[in-house]
Amino acid sequence: MENTHRSGCPINLTLEVLGDRWSLIIIRDIMFGNRRHYRELLNHSEEGIASNILADRLKRLVENGLLSRRDDPSHRQKAIYSLTEPAIQLVPLFAQMGAWGRRHMPVSDELSIRAELLEEGGPPMWKEFMAELRTLHLDAPAAGPSVLAGLQAAYEEVVARKKAG
Amino acid sequence: MENTHRSGCPINLTLEVLGDRWSLIIIRDIMFGNRRHYRELLNHSEEGIASNILADRLKRLVENGLLSRRDDPSHRQKAIYSLTEPAIQLVPLFAQMGAWGRRHMPVSDELSIRAELLEEGGPPMWKEFMAELRTLHLDAPAAGPSVLAGLQAAYEEVVARKKAG
DNA sequence: AGCAACCGATTGCAAAACGCAAGTGGTTGC
DNA sequence: GCAACCACTTGCGTTTTGCAATCGGTTGCT
Structure with a gap:
């Protein structure tokens, strides 16, 4: 049990995962803009997200089960981010x-x-x-x-x- | 023009106003718990909000037109917070x-x-x-x-x- | 083989926000 | 007169954010 929650309220728990200024922006860009790579999310960001914030949020969203990350077969360094069912x-x-x-x-x-x-x-x-x-x-x-x-x-x-x- | 926005996207603008871990918690407590006073919001907070954060958020929510604040006629120091139409x-x-x-x-x-x-x-x-x-x-x-x-x-x-x- | 462009991040640093505990000046009820 | 209550504020240490530069590795082109 690494994670202690503020309360068991559904609205609170949703906010604990998504209640910041960037997480939903990233999911929005993946969902509506079909941006699947780190670099796409960074360079085409309408709101100008910083690279360290983007990296941190992608990591957290994967940890929280909202995104999945897999290797891009076309490029050894590229990662493809996908929405999970909860994100959809x-x-x-x-x-x-x-x-x-x-x-x-x-x-x-x-x-x-x-x-x-x-x-x-x-x-x-x-x-x-x-x-x-x-x-x-x-x-x-x-x-x-x-x-x-x-x-x-x-x-x-x-x-x-x-x-x- | 005091306020410069990250972008004109509706989702982004909503996040700029409500995208933090406390604003919606406060509106939730006023809306569903009918808590109308600072002290009620502070003492009955399921998630344990700090007094300075509560004061700051109430101020911001009033400034952003989500709450209105008026004097309580029953007590010279008491303030009553109400939802505005946008919050409803x-x-x-x-x-x-x-x-x-x-x-x-x-x-x-x-x-x-x-x-x-x-x-x-x-x-x-x-x-x-x-x-x-x-x-x-x-x-x-x-x-x-x-x-x-x-x-x-x-x-x-x-x-x-x-x-x- | 060499090199520029690109890949997903990471680092350093300053500024802002957060969280906690204690305190402020004032009001009310008994 | 005094304890309880009122909406906040203050001080301070910790965490998060934002920005710019950088990292080591990969790829495509020549």
């Missing part, structure tokens, strides 16, 4: 966080379009998205059209429209 | 956090019964609960039976059963 089940939480942020915080258009679609899609879309994440991260059999591709296309359309207009 | 709209987020924690973390029975009921009740119950919170915190007109009382009764029943059994 954070989709509804992300949807609610996005919906709340969109309503109450000064979000930007291009970065909130995905949250908007995810909110409008509701639980059926979340389930579909989770199934897709399982095929990407857990080697589950693929099925149906891609929610991720739809979200990405919508994002790129907003970016393009902003650039044009 | 965190109910679905709490429901998802509780559901996730219950599935993936070592929760205790008596502290997770409320999360279970909130999950089972689904969006209709959340809406009802939010309406009730508005009457408690925003002086909205009261209506219907009390979700909060139901959650509290269920919690106390589990506690009593544990004590007896």
Whole structure:
């Protein structure tokens, strides 16, 4: 028993694992941006995470069972980070966080379009998205059209429209 | 422009306001435990928050518009903290956090019964609960039976059963 | 074979946040 | 008048964060 918890409350325990300023950012980038390597997470980070923080969080998230890490067969030094089933089940939480942020915080258009679609899609879309994440991260059999591709296309359309207009 | 944000992403902005180990704990205690005074939050804290951290978080949450603070007419020194509408709209987020924690973390029975009921009740119950919170915190007109009382009764029943059994 | 670019981190260091215990100045009830 | 209570604050040692530079190893290109 290395780990002593503050309390057995579900909300507290969730906060003990995910309650900091970076853990969910990293999971978000893996989930919605399909960034699977350390270097991708570091260089494309919208929020500018520091390399030591990223390394620490990846380690903690793997220890806590939210990510898995395996070697990349294409490069002896590369590691591939994947979502685990518990992390995939954070989709509804992300949807609610996005919906709340969109309503109450000064979000930007291009970065909130995905949250908007995810909110409008509701639980059926979340389930579909989770199934897709399982095929990407857990080697589950693929099925149906891609929610991720739809979200990405919508994002790129907003970016393009902003650039044009 | 006092505040510079890491990015305009809704999830990031939500984390900038709520992404620490205490802010949501405090809102949870006000929301589900109806603790409205500093001393109540401090002394009945399941997780043992320190007094300076509590003071700092209350200040920040008021500054960020999640709580409001007003004088208690019954005691010149007492302050009453209330949820604002943005904080009340965190109910679905709490429901998802509780559901996730219950599935993936070592929760205790008596502290997770409320999360279970909130999950089972689904969006209709959340809406009802939010309406009730508005009457408690925003002086909205009261209506219907009390979700909060139901959650509290269920919690106390589990506690009593544990004590007896 | 040599070399630049890239790989996932690690290190050093200063600043900020945290956690604990004690204390502050004031109010209330008896 | 006095103990209990009120919302906080202070001091201080520990931990975490953020930033920049660096590490030893791998890869692709020539």
